[in-house]
Amino acid sequence: MHLLEPFQLKDLQLKNRIVMPPMCQYSVATKDGIPNDWHFTHYTSRAIGGTGFIIIEMTDVEPDGRITDFDLGIWSDQHIPAFERIIKSCQSYGAKVAIQIAHAGRKAQDADQPVSSSDIAFSDTFKKPHALTTEEVYDMIDKFEAAFKRAVEAGVDAIEIHGAHGYLIHQFQSELTNQRTDEFGKDKSLFGVEIIKRARKVMPDSMPLIMRISAVEFDPNGYDLSYGIELAKKYKQAGIDMLHVSSGGESTNGPTFAGPGYQVEYAKEMKQALGIPAIAVGRIEDPMLAEQVIKEEKADLIAVGRGMLSNPYWASAASIALGSEPLTPQPYSRAYRL
Template sequence: MTSKLLSSYTIKGLTLKNRIVMAPMCMYSSEHDDGLLNDFHMIHYASRAIGQVGLIIVEATAISPEGRISHRDLGIWDDAHVEGFTKLTNLVKEHGCKIGIQLAHAGRKATVTGDILAPSPLAFDENSKTPKEMTKDDILATVEAFKRGAERASRAGFDVIEIHAAHGYLIHEFLSPITNQRSDEYGGSIENRYRLLRDVIEAIKEVWDGPLLVRVSASDYHEEGLTPDDFVTMGRWMKDKGVDLIDVSSGGLIPKGVRSYPGYQVPFSEKIKHGVDIATGAVGLITTPLHAEEILQNERADLIFLGRELLRDPYWPRTAAKELREKIDAPKQYERGWL
């Protein structure tokens, strides 16, 4: 049987050489509170491109200074960020890898100084700052910041944009009834809670015509929270607005531990994929090539997003090829040691 994991995949005219995706993972390594890339980021991402990953998605990148998780997050809120990202995209593409960026706002989980923003003034936990409830002007400014971030990502040469709507950050906070207690048009019904994400998608589409992904947390693991069924509903709305793939994660909204095990989020991906009829990415403790292959062969997802496994092994695609008894191209400089 031909490996699906190592087969090419085309999404909105962009062809990936395989279905292995480096998931966005914050490195907290910007050095001067300015959101700029440095040598570490160049080495970190380029090494996975040399390792033959099909698509790299750069870590959560803040669309505004107050939207950072930490002072050491990458940013894309200023034109000064474009130069570093352009260098990175060129570096990664030299090795036949495609590259995307995750645009993000941390909401109430931001730990920066000054006011932090959220749909409602509810702190994440007893050790966290109470956020300021966003006004409509704040919401409009945030939508505009996502749009400007997408514009800069386009100028920097990214192939893919992913909107971060998961893990308890701002957009997820609007989506969930646990954290969204507003009484205006951005709160209450599922349609209203979805409104910010809808507005962000529409704004980005004004300046971006490449593949657009959305990362979601398909379950809040709470009886009053979001469920995969909610994301079947919202997934249909996303698809109608031009979203090409939903990257399916879970949790992060509340300080509650999630019982994780290999593939624990794959059923969420499968449900959304078939319930919406949209491409999905599976993520979460997928560590072995055979497991990844099973997910794809059984049409439970279209792409495999790897996180910690690619931290351990930047050349995991080669590991996968050996285990699946397939051939994968080697970087020319590594040919003598690749087989």
């Protein structure tokens, strides 16, 4: 396998294995959650730059599910046309597109009353959340289902569920934050499992469903990789086709090392344990490192975050660095003539 080789999963056919991961832009101008010209330019430029797969940033299922009031949402049919415009534009340049569907839970900074699995604040500077009742949990699952349906109507090639970084699904799956006594406390994977089942209910069978998961937590009392793998196995059984493997986010603690490729081994372990494709992410900004990870089959796709923020044409630059042709469209070809 090589970074510039095609990749296929169900009906998702990628021209290369380079992924733009979801990265919040905090750029909604009117607080309505609707993507604007900034988002259109932001994503289309990466498609022009040769990226094979673009995952639109964390997009929330209700207004108070956003990290801030300036984040994207998909809680209304009014959101669909703006997403559709972005998706079609990116697809016209050969990129495939997913949307990451999420809820920030107790990390919703601008919500008057954040919600979570239990009434435990993220830190002293965050509001104490309301612990969702069992009925409210099922209402929340309904909101995820409606969001998935809208994403499909907007024309996505895949959907990613955000189960990482200390947001709502993560808050249910972690023993640090889930102190419930109902069914969603007895089985800490249940909230995520039910959301996955709702996604599969409204998605075409041929469309891949991706789960972003924190493989480990960094709190001294947090879960380890074996727990993360067991969670992922339940999510796979519920209908996940691919994992986007990250880590942490459950507390103010972080990893002791966060250098190039620091999360790759987590992706490798999860890929091997579950037997499904994995996206590796985490400071993989060097094309040579990205190529090495793919060649060694530690992951199937490489997500490049900071590198793509600094250079919209990172994918094309990586192709050149690896001895291949530029990936940008023909009008830019003069830039590469000797």
